[in-house]
Amino acid sequence: MIIPMVQFGISDKDPGGQMPTSSPSSRAIPVIRVSVQPIAITPITIFENDLENRLKLPRVVCDEDCILQLLGKTCRYPFCWEEISVQKKHIGSTLTLQWHCKKFHQGSWSSAQCKSQNGYPFFINNLLFAASVFLSGNSFSKISLLCQFFRLNSISQSTFDRIQNAILADIGDRPVVLAGDGHCDSPGFSAKYCVYSLMDIATRKVVDVQFVGKRETELKSPRMEKLGLQRALTSIQKKIKVIELVTDASISISAMLSKDIT
Ligand SMILES: [Zn+2]
Structure with a gap:
């Protein structure tokens, strides 16, 4: 995975909509039953000139465990100390995390910004990965093999081809x-x-x-x-x-x- 920055809690959600005001021991446990739904990573609007700046941000290689250490094992919602359950997903070179606790607090995080393009969300790291393979004159299979040895998540061959085809489709x-x-x-x-x-x-x-x-x-x-x-x-x-x-x-x-x- 390629990590531009680490920010936890930017999309944390409290299902009750109210901040707790007392300690867990004196607080009544909610009796409502709701199922915790996976949270979609919300695409943000990135303008073309801003996209250029974001693509220039430095990137680092990071062990997945180190990111999970930052997230911790307990809920990040104020005054909640419940253990959290974390689901991780790799989307190309991007890592996404979704977590929730027993009190239905939930949040999500991704290792790259998500941009909406023609109604479809994509992570700018994946776009940059495809562009880097292309512009460095490498073949995708060679870089993919390097990533396999390095245990680095990368985009698939089909995604790489799709990004190239999108450029040609724009020209028509x-x-x-x-x-x-x-x-x-x-x-x-x-x-x-x-x-x-x-x-x-x-x-x-x-x-x-x-x-x-x-x-x-x-x-x-x-x-x-x-x-x-x-x-x-x-x-x-x-x-x-x-x-x-x-x-x-x-x-x-x-x-x-x-x-x-x-
Ligand atoms: Zn919680």
């Missing part, structure tokens, strides 16, 4: 102008790896990323960018309608675009 049939550029691990002729990205200029969303190794280009570093662009365009042209590409003024890339790409 609209003709797209793309900006492309390659980033190598080091400058000049000593680079071993290159990540080539294509971005939709209108929405500033990255629509494709390709990873190229020097061994694929006969150990010639300058050829990696061209191969990355070639792969990215071949892949993205099957999914969206590209009408224009903006890239740097490389002679080899200009030649390739005029010959190979239609």
